[in-house]
Amino acid sequence: MDYMWIIWLVLAAAFLIVEMITIALISVWFTAGSLIALIASLLGMSLPGQVALMLVSSIVLLTAFVLLRRKMGILPSQKQATNADALIGKQGEVIQRVDPVENIGQVQVNGQIWSARTDGSQAIEVGTAVKITELRGVKLVVVPFG
Incomplete structure (x- = not known):
């Protein structure tokens, strides 16, 4: 499937557009995952491998980002009374x-x-x-x- 890199590029662009609209810093990690899968596609990885790589890398990046923000005190770990x-x-x-x-x-x-x-x-x-x-x-x- 020589065209999968195009699909990953379109998905990355779509996730980036969603991120620009929501500004939630969630979709950006799926953009990164899509770009990683795009590279895997260009290197000849199988489609199931590309999908798994995209999902795993997106979730790992998102989790690392949330944990880092919480450790730095930017993201509260519990509800703040307001x-x-x-x-x-x-x-x-x-x-x-x-x-x-x-x-x-x-x-x-x-x-x-x-x-x-x-x-x-x-x-x-x-x-x-x-x-x-x-x-x-x-x-x-x-x-x-x-």
């Missing part, structure tokens, strides 16, 4: 009584005022230090601190 999720575990202060029956109340956390509720059966009075345990919709779920 925005309101970052408030979970923080301490705040009740500025309007948090009443579990009426489902009303407000707390101040990091200088911001949030609507709050508690899952407890007792109301939490103004001035009480609270810990944020959860975010439900736009309300913080709080418990007395300590």
Whole structure:
């Protein structure tokens, strides 16, 4: 199959176009794998060997890249809390009584005022230090601190 190098070249170009559109640094490794298979095709390797070489080299390159980024600290190894999720575990202060029956109340956390509720059966009075345990919709779920 003397034309396989053309197919590998077209595949490499297609993967490169996908990479340019997505900018995810994933398709670029399949571009490299396709180019490696193209070279193998020009050297006379069998078609199953070319396909296997393309897949293995792409996966090895992708895995090495991800591990290297993680080791360098560029790619976080676990989910990072952002925005309101970052408030979970923080301490705040009740500025309007948090009443579990009426489902009303407000707390101040990091200088911001949030609507709050508690899952407890007792109301939490103004001035009480609270810990944020959860975010439900736009309300913080709080418990007395300590």
